Every structure is written in C-alpha cells, then in structure tokens.
Amino acid sequence: MTASSENALKERQFKIVGTRPLRPDGIDKVTGRARFGADMTAPGMLIGKVLRSPHAHARIRGIDASKALALAGVKAVVTHADFSKVGADLDDVSCNVMARDKALYDGHAVAAVAAVSGAVAAKALRLIDVSYEILPHVTDVEAAMGADAPVLHEDMFTSGIRPKPDRASNVVHRHEFGHGDVAQGFEQADVVVERHFTTAATHQGYIEPHACLGSVGPDGQGELWCCTQGHFYVRNACAAMLGMDLSHLRVTASEIGGGFGGKTTVFIEPVALALSRKAGRPVKVVMSREEVFRASGPTSSTAMTVKIGATRDGRITAAEAELKFQGGAFAGSPVDLGAMTAFACYDLKNVKTVAYDVVANRPKQAAYRAPGAPMAAFAVEGVMDELAGKIGMDPIALRLKNAAEAGTQSSYGPKFGPIGFVETLVAAREHAHYSAPLGPHQGRGVASGFWFNFGGQTCVSLNLHADGSVALAVGTPDIGGSRASMGQMAAEELGIDYDKIHTIIADTSSLGYNDISEGSRVTFSTGLATIQAARDAITKLCGRAAQFWGIPEDAVVWEDGHARPAGANAGDFEPLSLAEIAATAAKTGGPIAGHCEISAEGAGVSFATHIVDAEVDPETGRAQILRYTVVQDAGKAIHPSYVEGQYQGGAVQGIGWALNEEYIYGDDGRLQNPSFLDYRIPVASDLPMIDTVIVEVPNPGHPYGVRGVGETSIVPPLAAVANAVSAAAGVRLTELPLSPPRVLEAIDGMAAEDEA
Amino acid sequence: MAPITVTTTINGEAVSYLCEGDETLLDVLRDRLGLTGAKEGCSTGDCGACSVVLDGRVVCSCLVLGAEAAGREIETIEGMADGETLHPLQEKFIEHAALQCGVCTPGILVAAQVLLARNPSPSEEEVRFGLAGNLCRCTGYDKIVRAVLDAADTMRDGQ
Ligand code: FES
Ligand code: FES
Numbered sequence: 007m008t009a010s011s012e013n014a015l016k017e018r019q020f021k022i023v024g025t026r027p028l029r030p031d032g033i034d035k036v037t038g039r040a041r042f043g044a045d046m047t048a049p050g051m052l053i054g055k056v057l058r059s060p061h062a063h064a065r066i067r068g069i070d071a072s073k074a075l076a077l078a079g080v081k082a083v084v085t086h087a088d089f090s091k092v093g094a095d096l097d098d099v100s101c102n103v104m105a106r107d108k109a110l111y112d113g114h115a116v117a118a119v120a121a122v123s124g125a126v127a128a129k130a131l132r133l134i135d136v137s138y139e140i141l142p143h144v145t146d147v148e149a150a151m152g153a154d155a156p157v158l159h160e161d162m163f164t165s166g167i168r169p170k171p172d173r174a175s176n177v178v179h180r181h182e183f184g185h186g187d188v189a190q191g192f193e194q195a196d197v198v199v200e201r202h203f204t205t206a207a208t209h210q211g212y213i214e215p216h217a218c219l220g221s222v223g224p225d226g227q228g229e230l231w232c233c234t235q236g237h238f239y240v241r242n243a244c245a246a247m248l249g250m251d252l253s254h255l256r257v258t259a260s261e262i263g264g265g266f267g268g269k270t271t272v273f274i275e276p277v278a279l280a281l282s283r284k285a286g287r288p289v290k291v292v293m294s295r296e297e298v299f300r301a302s303g304p305t306s307s308t309a310m311t312v313k314i315g316a317t318r319d320g321r322i323t324a325a326e327a328e329l330k331f332q333g334g335a336f337a338g339s340p341v342d343l344g345a346m347t348a349f350a351c352y353d354l355k356n357v358k359t360v361a362y363d364v365v366a367n368r369p370k371q372a373a374y375r376a377p378g379a380p381m382a383a384f385a386v387e388g389v390m391d392e393l394a395g396k397i398g399m400d401p402i403a404l405r406l407k408n409a410a411e412a413g414t415q416s417s418y419g420p421k422f423g424p425i426g427f428v429e430t431l432v433a434a435r436e437h438a439h440y441s442a443p444l445g446p447h448q449g450r451g452v453a454s455g456f457w458f459n460f461g462g463q464t465c466v467s468l469n470l471h472a473d474g475s476v477a478l479a480v481g482t483p484d485i486g487g488s489r490a491s492m493g494q495m496a497a498e499e500l501g502i503d504y505d506k507i508h509t510i511i512a513d514t515s516s517l518g519y520n521d522i523s524e525g526s527r528v529t530f531s532t533g534l535a536t537i538q539a540a541r542d543a544i545t546k547l548c549g550r551a552a553q554f555w556g557i558p559e560d561a562v563v564w565e566d567g568h569a570r571p572a573g574a575n576a577g578d579f580e581p582l583s584l585a586e587i588a589a590t591a592a593k594t595g596g597p598i599a600g601h602c603e604i605s606a607e608g609a610g611v612s613f614a615t616h617i618v619d620a621e622v623d624p625e626t627g628r629a630q631i632l633r634y635t636v637v638q639d640a641g642k643a644i645h646p647s648y649v650e651g652q653y654q655g656g657a658v659q660g661i662g663w664a665l666n667e668e669y670i671y672g673d674d675g676r677l678q679n680p681s682f683l684d685y686r687i688p689v690a691s692d693l694p695m696i697d698t699v700i701v702e703v704p705n706p707g708h709p710y711g712v713r714g715v716g717e718t719s720i721v722p723p724l725a726a727v728a729n730a731v732s733a734a735a736g737v738r739l740t741e742l743p744l745s746p747p748r749v750l751e752a753i754d755g756m757a758a759e760d761e762a
Numbered sequence: 763m764a765p766i767t768v769t770t771t772i773n774g775e776a777v778s779y780l781c782e783g784d785e786t787l788l789d790v791l792r793d794r795l796g797l798t799g800a801k802e803g804c805s806t807g808d809c810g811a812c813s814v815v816l817d818g819r820v821v822c823s824c825l826v827l828g829a830e831a832a833g834r835e836i837e838t839i840e841g842m843a844d845g846e847t848l849h850p851l852q853e854k855f856i857e858h859a860a861l862q863c864g865v866c867t868p869g870i871l872v873a874a875q876v877l878l879a880r881n882p883s884p885s886e887e888e889v890r891f892g893l894a895g896n897l898c899r900c901t902g903y904d905k906i907v908r909a910v911l912d913a914a915d916t917m918r919d920g921q
Contacts, residue, residue, distance in 0.1 A: 032856035035864030036848065038799020038839035042865055045798040125782070211899045213803040213811055214865040263801070263865025264899050295804040486862040486900065647859035651901055655862065658902030682808035682897065690903040691894040695886075 022498045023710055026647045029490040030509060031261075040261045043217030043233030048288035051219070052081055052120040054281045055127040056274065056291070057134050058301060059109030059116055062143035062367040062675025063156065066107055066136060069117055073133040079126040082284035083134070085117045089280060090249035098336040100247050102370045103276050109138065110158060110335035111367045112676040113300025115273075120281040120289045143367040143675040147332035148309050150176040150366040158335055158365050176365045178337040183345050183418050184358035191324025191356030195315025199392045203385040205724070205742040206668035207307040210374050211659070211687045214263020215298045220278030221288035222248070228255040228282075232275050235265040235483055236522025240275055241514045247276040248283065255279075258513040259483040266659070267373030268303050270522045299680035303372020304669055306331035306339045310385040312348075320399045320407045324356040325349050325417075329382060332366040339363045339371055340378030343458075346418035347721070348382035350456040351405070351427060351613060353414040367675055373524060375656060376457045376717035380663065380724045384742065387453035387725030392738060401452050401729075402435045402615075426639030426703030427613035430454070433699050434615040439635045447621050448632065449733025454615045455721025459530060459714030461606035462521035466535040467512070468496065468543055468600040472592075474585025476500065478539075479512040481520030482532045486655075486716065487648035488523075494644055495533050495710070499540035501567030502584055518603055526714025529644060530705075531606035537709050543600025550587050550594045555579045608707020609714060614638035616657065616722040620730035627750030629731045631661055635697040641705040641713030653719045654696040660723025662688045664731075668743050770831040772797070773841025781828035788812045790828035791838060799839035799868045803897065810896030813869035814838045820876045822895075839868035842875065850920070851875060851913040860909035862900035870896045874910045882918055886911065 034040040071083040086104040105114045117134050121127035142156040149155055157174050164171050166180040192198060218232035228250060234240050237259040245255045262269060274291040282289040293302065309330045316322045327348050333339025345361035394401040409431060410416065412424045434440060434452065444450060467479045478496050482488065493507040500507075521527065548562040551569035555562075561576035562569050568581035591598050619633040636653040643649040666686045670678040679685045704711025724742060732739045735749055737756040765780040772795070781790050786805075791797040791814070800823055803809035807822040814823045815837035842849045851871050854860070861867045870893060877884065877892040884892065889910045890903070898906060 026859070028856050029859070031864070032861070033848070033852075035861055035867050036839075036852040036855050036871060037843055038797075038868045040864055041798070042801065044802065045792075212863070212865075213809060213897055213899050214801065214863070215803070261865075262863060264863045266899070292802075295806065295809075487859065645859075647905070648862070651859055651862055651905060654902035654904045655900045656902075659899070681806055682804050683806065687897060687899060688902075689894045689897065690890040690907065691887075693890070693903055695907070696902050696904045 020498060022494045022504050023644050024646065026645060027490060027494065027504045029487050030493060031484065031489055042214055042263050043260045044292045046219045046231045046260065048219060048221060051288045051290055052122060052285055053124045053127050054118055054120045054278055054289045054291040055124065055131055056115045056277060056297070057117040057131045058297070059105065059112065059114040061109055061138055061140050062112050062145065063141040064109045064138040065141060066105060066109060066116060067139055068137045070135040071117065073135065074119060074130040077126065077130050077133060079122040080119060080130045081287065082120045082281050083117060084277065084280045084284060088284065089247045089276065092246045096243055096246050098338070098370070099243060099271060102336060103247065103272060111369050113297070113369055115301065118277045118281060120285045145366050145368055145671045145675055147307055147330050147364050147366060150332055150364050151330065151362065158367065162365065178363035178365060181342050181345065181361045182358065185415065186356030188324040188326045188356045188358045192315045194317070194323040196318045197393065197396050198313065198315040199389050199396060200311065200313035201389055201740055203310045203312065203388065203740045205308045205381045205384060207304040207368065208663045208667040209299060209304045209685065210266040210268035212264025212266060212268060215293040215295060216273055216302060217292040218275045218278050219288060219290045220275065220282045222279055222283040224286065226250065226254055228279055230255065230257045230275060230279060231260055232257065233260045233262045233269060235262065235269045235485060235524055237483065238481060238514050238519050239270070239522050240272055243272045244276045244279055248279055256513055256515040259511050262483050262485055265485050266375045267377060267524060270373050270524050271303065273302055295682060296680045299685060300677050301369055304369060305374040305377070306333050306341070306371050307669070308381045310381065312385040312389045314389045314393055316393055316397065318397055320397055320404050322352060322354060322408045325352070325354055327359045327382070327386065329359065330362045330364055331378065332364040332368065333371040334368040335365055336370045337363060337365060344378030344382035347379040347456050348386050349417035351410055351454045352408045353410045354417055357417045359417070375659065375720040379455060379457055379721045380660060383453065383455045383721045384724035384728060387722065388728055388740065391451065391729040402431055405454055406431050422611065424703060424706060425611060425613060426701050429701045429703055430613050430615040430637045430639055433701055434617055434637045437617065437635055437637065437699065439617050439633060439697065444619065447624060447734055449620055449730045451618045451620070451726045451729025451733060452615060453722040453725035453729055454613060455718055456611065456613050457526065457718040457721055458611055459609040460524065460527040461531050461609040462527055463519055463605050464531040464535040465518035465520055465603045466532060466539045466601070467517060468539040470543060470584065470588045470598045472589050474506060474588050476507045478507055478509040478536060479517055480509060480532050480536070481512055481517045482523045482528045483511055485523050486652060487645060488528045488532065491529050491644040491648065492532060492536050495536050496540050499537050500544065500584060501565065526716040527609065530609050530708055530712050530714050533644065533712055534606050534708055535602040535604055538602040538604065539600040542602060543598060546598050546600065547584060547587050550591065550598065551582050553594055554582065610641050610705025610707055612639045612641070612713040612715070612718045614718045614722055616726040618726045618730040620727065620734050622731060622734040622749060624753060627746035627753060629665055629744055629749060631694060631727070633694055635699065636719060637699040637701060638715065638718055639701040639703050639713060640715045641708065642702055642711035643700050644712060646700060649700055649715050650698045652715045653698045656717070656719025657696050657723050658688050658693060660720045661693070661727055664724045664727035664742055665744050766829045768829055768832045770834055770836060772836045773838060783829060785828045786824050787826040787828050787831055788823040791823060797838050797840050801865055801868060810873060811866055811869045813872045813896065815872060815876055820873050839872055842871060849875065850916045851910065854909040854913040854916065858905045858909035858912065860901065860905040866896060866898040870898065870906060878914050878917060882914060884914060
C-alpha cells in the first residue's frame with residue numbers, strides 16, 4: 007500500500023462505522039430470552055454425565071459398567087472404545103475427550119453415562135468400576151523436565167535438539183527464534199539485568215460452563231447444539247471421532263457465555279453424540295463448574311529467564327529469553343507464541359528466544375486470549391522496568407528509544423508494516439494518569455504488549471429481501487458484540503440504515519467452512535468478508551439497474567445506497583434505491599445475494615501500553631489496584647464501545663492473573679481449588695474504572711483499517727501490575743500470582759536483608 | 763421419596779409445580795418451568811448468574827430448594843420488563859454496552875434492581891459492593907457500573 011492510500015484510509019469519512027449503535031441481540035440478552043448452551047431441550051432428551059479420573063496419572067486396567075447399565079433409567083455407557091480412530095491432527099484431542107490406556111490428569115474423562123435424569127446419571131457414575139494402576143505423577147513445569155521425572159508418553163522424544171535423544175521425556179520440543187549475535191550484544195552493554203520468573207496456570211473463567219445437546223438418529227444423521235467459538239471445527243472434530251460424514255452432522259452454535267479461547271476445542275460434544283447414537287435419544291451434557299476447572303483448558307504454568315543488556319543512554323544491545331511452558335498432558339503449550347511475541351515490541355539487533363514445550367499431569371491447556379504472550383511479556387517487561395530503574399531513565403522513554411516501527415525486523419522474523427506502538431507509548435506518556443501524584447505505599451507500573459492477530463478461512467452470505475432489508479449470515483459465533491460490528495460494516499458498504507441489516511450465525515450446513523472465532527480474527531476476517539459480500543451484492547444491484555435503464559453495467563455506480571448513472575453520458579435516470587431494486591428482483595433475474603469465500607490475509611499486528619497504580623498494605627501484603635489506563639491501537643474501531651469493552655475485559659482478566667488466580671495442586675496431583683470460591687476471579691469491588699484510549703493507526707490489510715482488538719489487551723497487565731506492585735512494595739516481584747502472603751514474604755525478606 | 767407439590771408466585775402469577783426434595787429452585791425454574799433466564803455458572807453460590815428475587819431479597823437460586831419457594835414471591839429476569847417496555851436498567855445495559863457475552867446479565871440486572879430499590883442514589887463504591895456477588899468475566903465491570911449509575915439517575919428523574 008502506498009503512502010497516499012494509507013492517508014486515504016486515515017482520512018476516510020464513515021457514516022456508521024465508528025458510531026455506537028445498539029446491538030441487535032441486546033434485548034434478548036437483557037430479558038433472559040437469549041438461548042445459551044444449557045438452555046436447549048429436545049423431546050425424549052436424556053442427561054449425560056462424565057466419569058473422571060481421581061488420579062493424576064494412572065493406567066486404566068479395565069472398566070466394568072455392568073452395574074451401571076443394570077440401574078433403572080440408564081440408557082447408555084460409552085468409553086474410548088466407542089470412538090473411531092482419528093488422524094494425527096485430532097489424536098490428542100480425541101484422547102483428551104476420553105482417556106484410552108492411561109488417565110493423564112485429575113479430571114481426565116474415562117467413561118460417560120446417559121440416563122433419564124441427572125440424578126440417575128450421577129448414581130450410575132458411582133456404579134462404574136474402573137480398575138486403576140496408580141503411576142507417579144508430575145505437575146510442575148521444571149520438575150517435569152527433570153531427567154528422573156515420571157514420563158507421560160513413552161513415545162515422546164524431544165524434537166529440536168541434537169543429538170536426537172534416545173530416551174522418552176516430557177519435553178515435546180525445543181525451538182529457537184531471533185537474529186544477530188547476543189553474546190556480542192551483551193559485551194556492548196553497560197548494564198545487564200537478568201531475572202527468573204514464574205507464572206501459575208489460570209483458567210479463562212467464562213461464566214457459562216461447557217454445554218451441548220446432541221442427537222444422532224438411526225439413519226446416521228446428527229445434530230448438535232453447543233456453546234463454542236467455532237462450530238465448524240466442532241463439526242469436523244465430532245464427525246471424525248464418530249466416523250461420520252461431515253455433511254451428516256449439522257452443528258448450531260448457541261449464544262456463547264464467554265470463551266476467551268477456551269471454547270475453541272471439543273470436550274463433551276463428541277461424548278453427547280456417542281451417547282445419543284447408542285441410546286437412540288437426544289442427550290444433553292452440561293459441565294459442572296468443578297469439571298470446567300478440572301477438565302477444560304487452563305493456560306500453561308511457566309518458568310522463564312530473561313536477560314536484557316543496554317547502554318547507559320538506554321539503547322538495548324542484546325536480549326535473550328528462555329521460556330518453559332507446560333501445556334498439560336499433551337503437546338501444544340503456547341510457548342512458541344510466547345517466544346515469538348516476547349520481544350516483538352522492540353527494534354533489536356541481537357535477540358534470541360528459546361522455547362520448551364513441556365507436558366505434565368494437568369488438563370490439556372486450551373487457548374487463552376493471546377496464548378503465551380502475557381506470560382512472556384510479564385518477564386520481558388519486568389526486566390525492562392528494572393533496566394529503566396538501573397540506568398535512571400523513565401520507563402516509557404526507554405521503550406520509546408527501542409520501539410519497533412514500520413520497517414523494523416521483528417524478533418520473530420518478518421518486517422513490520424505500519425504499526426502503532428510508538429503512538430500508544432506517546433499517548434500513555436501524555437495521559438494525565440502518567441503524571442498524577444502517588445501516595446505512600448503506592449506505586450505505578452507501565453508495560454507494553456504485542457499480538458499478531460489472525461485472519462483465516464471465512465465465508466459470508468448476504469441476502470437482500472424484497473422489502474429492502476438484508477439478512478447477513480456469518481459463520482463465526484458472536485463472542486462479544488460482533489453482530490453489531492458486522493451489521494455496521496454491511497450498512498456502511500451498502501449505504502443503508504444499520505437497522506435494516508439482520509445478522510445471524512448460520513449453522514454448519516447452511517454456510518461454507520469458517521475458522522474458529524479466535525486470534526482476534528472476527529472483526530477483521532468476517533468484517534473483510536462482509537464488506538466483500540456487500541460489494542458483490544452491489545455489483546449485482548448495479549447490473550439490475552443497468553438492465554432496468556437499458557444502459558451498460560459499467561455505466562452504473564453505487565452511491566449512498568442508490569444505483570446512479572455514472573455520469574451525464576450514461577443517461578439521465580432517477581437513482582434507484584436498494585429497496586427499489588430488491589422489490590423488483592423477481593422480474594429482473596431473481597433473488598439478489600452477495601457472497602464471499604476467502605482465506606483472509608493481512609491481519610494487522612497490534613500493540614498496547616498499560617498504566618497501573620497499585621497500593622500495597624505493608625502489614626498484610628495485599629495489593630489493591632487504584633487506577634488503570636489501557637492505551638491500544640485498534641487500527642479502526644468499528645464500534646468503539648465494544649472495543650473499549652475488549653480493552654477493559656482483557657485488562658481485568660490480566661489483573662486477576664497477576665494478583666489472585668492460580669491452579670493449586672496438592673502433593674497427590676489433584677487440583678485443590680476447582681471452584682469460584684477458591685479460584686478467585688476479580689469482582690466489581692476489587693476494581694476501579696478502567697480508562698481506555700483507542701489509538702487508530704489503520705491496518706492497510708483491511709478496507710477500513712481494522713486490526714484485531716480482543717487479545718492484545720491481556721498482554722501487558724501481568725507485567726504492568728507486577729511493576730506497580732513491585733514499586734509500591736519496594737521489592738522486585740517475579741512470581742505470579744502476587745498473593746498477599748507472597749508479597750508479604752518479599753517485603754519481610756527485604757527488611758531482613760536491610761537489617762543484616 | 764414422592765415428589766413435593768409446591769404452590770408459589772412467580773413474576774406475579776400463581777404457579778404450581780412438582781419437585782424432588784433435593785431439587786434446587788434454579789433447576790425447577792430452568793428445567794420444569796422453562797424459565798431459563800437464570801443461568802447456572804457454578805451451583806455453589808459463588809457466581810450470582812442464578813440470582814432471583816425471593817420476597818424482595820436477592821438469592822442465589824442454586825442454593826434455595828424448590829420446595830422452599832412454597833407460598834413465597836419470586837421474581838426472575840423474565841418478569842423485569844413490562845411487556846415491550848424495558849426496565850431502565852435493561853435499557854441502560856444495552857446503551858452502555860454493559861454486556862458482552864450476556865450470560866451474567868440476567869443475574870446482574872436482578873441484583874441491580876434490588877440494589878436500586880434499597881438505595882436509589884448509590885455511589886460508585888456502593889454499586890461495586892452491591893454487585894460483588896455477581897461475577898462477570900467479559901467486561902471488567904466498568905460499563906456495568908456506569909449503566910447502573912445511569913439507570914439510577916433516570917429512575918430518580920422519572921419519579
Ligand atoms: S449458579 Fe448459583 S451462584 Fe453460581
Ligand atoms: S458479559 Fe460475559 S460474563 Fe458478563
């Protein structure tokens with residue numbers, strides 16, 4: 007894209023994009039009418055429940071379900087033997103859905119029952135006799151890497167190291183990213199800071215537990231209703247696990263009560279279908295909150311070492327990180343994404359990150375908002391903060407001095423296009439928050455963060471009705487107001503009123519394949535596809551007008567919702583509105599629709615800078631957030647309220663991660679706190695208002711300049727909060743969460759050191 | 763054990779149902795009466811998604827037995843709007859984008875309604891403490907608190 011077209015994007019005047027219309031699903035959601043995963047029923051429906059391993063690691067010698075099956079009201083029992091063999095891409099997912107020869111974590115599903123009521127199903131679970139041989143287990147990431155750690159998978163040999171290992175281990179792979187020569191870079195440094203950091207596993211914490219209703223008839227045709235971020239993926243995974251044709255399974259996405267990445271895979275959905283097939287009746291399965299914690303995806307726990315060197319004037323000469331993430335019982339922790347994003351904010355000559363993907367006896371991790379990036383940023387931005395202190399430089403000034411800009415070679419490879427990192431830093435520095443006075447025991451922290459944002463396969467269909475209203479069918483579940491932003495983009499492009507557009511989430515049999523709503527891709531990719539589908543419809547509308555007027559198609563233009571002759575030479579005709587053309591469609595060639603099927607590319611990366619004030623009670627170690635400001639580049643905010651909402655929600659999830667949230671395992675390898683009482687997410691009274699600043703540096707890869715916004719917002723807060731709390735406590739804190747006992751211990755440790 | 767017959771009032775209407783002795787009010791509302799507006803987020807009284815009003819007080823319906831509702835007055839989210847006319851809280855929630863996924867919304871609206879009935883002019887802090895029993899994972903609460911404060915203003919003006 008040329009500079010002039012970039013400017014055109016910056017200066018484009020929008021009518022609907024950038025305004026704040028009411029969301030179309032709002033009334034349903036404030037009146038209780040909206041149907042979420044657990045709100046659906048079917049005639050003859052059974053209730054399914056899942057039996058889960060109480061052991062962190064155990065061989066399954068046998069499963070005897072005869073007593074359960076003999077119980078009145080029990081209609082079916084399934085185990086792994088009821089699922090088809092799947093390809094390598096789904097093998098771990100399938101083994102996570104139902105354990106095979108080993109239970110790999112506390113909560114791993116081993117069998118399931120369908121019965122006439124939940125009470126009967128629960129009773130039946132207790133009658134299933136599983137014979138376990140308990141094996142030694144490991145839940146800590148660094149312990150799992152040890153040479154004498156119990157090995158989860160006898161066929162796992164670490165890739166990416168030489169010589170090729172001859173013993174199985176829990177390390178899946180070692181990957182390296184970067185460029186330049188870090189050893190040489192550190193030699194040029196005046197100051198070097200190196201620290202070791204750890205973070206605890208946290209859960210996405212969506213308020214709606216996983217829920218689904220599945221039905222497979224004797225003809226082999228199936229239907230599934232479920233809360234998911236990607237019903238096309240669910241269809242593909244379930245069909246494979248049940249040995250069905252893709253076209254024989256229709257999946258409908260319910261309203262979704264939060265996902266944050268955690269609803270991008272399958273857990274109970276294949277189980278409900280397998281039970282239904284066996285029982286011959288629809289089966290509903292809803293996870294309890296305890297099951298959500300024990301068996302659905304938390305994020306990785308991590309151990310990280312970061313080293314950064316700089317000259318006295320604040321120029322970074324070298325940066326290095328070693329990241330170890332355990333991703334639960336299967337390969338695939340987001341450590342590579344952590345390693346790629348760790349230093350992405352900075353323009354570095356010498357940079358190296360090493361990533362270790364590790365398995366341990368914990369639930370298989372699932373994506374959580376910018377997977378991998380918040381932890382890496384916690385470590386890197388903590389060292390940046392300390393470095394700024396050591397050389398006596400303002401922390402934002404240090405970041406500005408080293409900030410990545412358009413043309414910078416990123417630490418993970420490609421050169422950046424137009425990006426808005428510097429803009430977020432400048433806006434943060436100039437924000438009143440940054441210079442506000444602080445009281446005693448209070449500290450201020452800043453941190454920055456980066457996320458790639460995804461594109462991906464997308465398919466949209468836009469049908470014009472005879473009355474001039476428009477049905478927009480998209481295939482990406484609405485996880486945070488995307489119906490509104492899609493409606494805005496379609497209305498903007500077509501030049502009609504926002505309330506003329508009705509957006510629905512189509513089922514898997516009504517629309518082509520759509521990737522999951524993840525990676526902050528929806529507003530970008532589905533938006534791009536919506537705009538293109540609208541343009542496709544406009545071409546057809548112009549064609550109909552041309553036909554009507556008897557002039558060539560290219561002599562018609564579309565302006566303000568009307569077809570008009572392109573100029574005086576084209577003829578003198580009254581403009582025709584969308585509604586007028588649609589009303590006569592039956593006579594001019596039939597229904598008018600616009601379509602778009604793409605694999606969207608050009609998702610713009612985005613950056614954020616957060617400012618936090620925290621107060622620490624020196625008596626108890628309790629940290630309180632006093633003030634919080636999010637500054638983030640949105641490219642172009644389609645619906646600013648929902649962009650702000652993404653910023654605020656991400657920041658607060660990050661605050662919880664930094665201060666409270668933590669998976670706690672006992673020595674027995676069992677999760678100790680699988681409830682909202684003991685796994686404490688932030689509540690309203692823990693928090694201040696979350697101020698937001700939307701920076702807009704347009705993404706040239708999108709017609710309106712959109713960048714993803716949903717994930718970058720959770721990248722800086724772990725570090726920003728830790729930097730603020732460290733400043734308030736007067737001691738560098740490197741382990742999350744910053745729970746009161748941990749903070750108090752650090753304060754006392756420092757006091758003891760001072761006395762010594 | 764034989765099911766229990768319960769007669770109660772829900773959203774102003776007399777209702778009778780049968781329930782088991784150990785069945786929660788939440789299960790009765792959702793599974794027997796088709797009132798699925800109250801949500802189950804935890805079933806242990808920790809999330810507030812199942813909030814309903816019982817004789818003027820907010821309760822977690824997952825912690826109340828269906829049998830306990832006999833002879834009492836229950837209000838649920840389904841009864842908040844007056845026909846097509848939304849309650850000011852409902853309007854302000856939509857206007858302020860105080861919901862993202864919306865699964866916490868019914869419980870929060872019910873809790874906020876009772877909060878405002880008790881205290882028509884709450885401070886920000888009072889709203890935050892008043893809603894501390896209702897978890898929202900999407901919004902960070904900012905827009906929820908603003909919507910409640912704005913609804914309180916509107917309701918005071920309307921009187
Ligand atoms: S479901 Fe009742 S408080 Fe969570
Ligand atoms: S809006 Fe999703 S939990 Fe509150």
